[in-house]
Amino acid sequence: MTLHEENQLPSIAYSCYFTRSREGEQFVPEHVFSYQIAGTLITNDGNKEYIFNEGDFRFSRRNHLVKFIKQPPKDGEFKSISVYLDQETLRNVSLDYGYKAQHTQNSDAILELKPDPLYKSYMDSLMPYQQLTQPGNEHLLSLKLREAILLLLKVSPELNDVLFDFSEPGKIDLEAFMNKNFHFNVELKRFAYLTGRSLATFKRDFEKIFHISPSRWLQHRRLQEAYYLIKERGKAPSDVYLELGFEDLSHFSFAFKKAYGVAPSRI
Structure with a gap:
């Protein structure tokens, strides 16, 4: 189960x-x-x-x-x-x-x-x-x-x-939270809730800080971390993609090659 x-x-x-x-x-x-x-x-x-x-x-x-x-x-x-x-x-x-x-x-x-x-x-x-x-x-x-x-x-x-603490998450530093938790593969509404915001407020605050949509930023940040882990830490793409919140290896490889011009296995 x-x-x-x-x-x-x-x-x-x-x-x-x-x-x-x-x-x-x-x-x-x-x-x-x-x-x-x-x-x-x-x-x-x-x-x-x-x-x-x-x-x-x-x-x-x-x-x-x-x-x-x-x-x-x-x-x-x-x-x-x-x-x-x-x-x-x-x-x-x-x-x-x-x-x-x-x-x-x-x-x-x-x-x-x-x-x-x-x-x-x-x-x-x-x-x-x-x-x-x-x-x-x-x-x-x-x-x-x-x-x-x-x-x-x-x-x-x-x-x-x-x-018996029934309080809900309060509004917190969005930039610090996202830089810490970008590798978790959860829906945007989860990120919004955990930072004390409605989904609409989360998206608005996010774009004010990062000047890009949450979904595009998340993919860019995860790929950036993947490149570092593969090139500098010697990790295998098959280990990295799950660690960084990608749902499957083929999607990760496609996005990586599109961003860096080379397949992750060739780094």
Whole structure:
């Protein structure tokens, strides 16, 4: 099972792979509580690389961009369980129990959670319920989500300020953000949202700063970085195109040759 788009997010996702899977980019719209059953997950938020192995628990914060690679164990299968904690459920828990964020947290995109028997027991309890997201199980599913939230607060009380911070991204420095995150292959509306702007305002502000449309700038910037990585760092085009947000190798090669007059493999 692959990770889903925002409007199709399951509450509980079971992920299984037999082969090495390079998934590319993912926008994380909701907080996610995950358990690595088997294999290794390597993630990168543009600032830091995180590695999670069998038995590790992690908490991914909402409104972040991440890249990830899933590696199954030798002669085995990659397996993980992820529980998506949606804003509506968190708001209801906040109202019912009086939880409120006291401070704004600007911590890492992904937090490694210390192993705890309560975490393990909870994740084990989900294993028999792989059909839990099917119609008719809404009430049971709601209880399991609330259980996850209360469990996280019990074992990791510092997550209170993360779970119950319902603020949306504020308006930030657009130029700095884009120069840092240009290699993420997400829609413009994601970039707009994460910089605290409507899509129309994002496009208008972008052209004031860069004097070019966002889509043209993104392609130019990615190709510029690709040229550097291939020529100066000796990287292979087959590794570079995914790293820089191109969807397939042929499109990358065509755009590269059009920009530089030579195929990337000839650099």
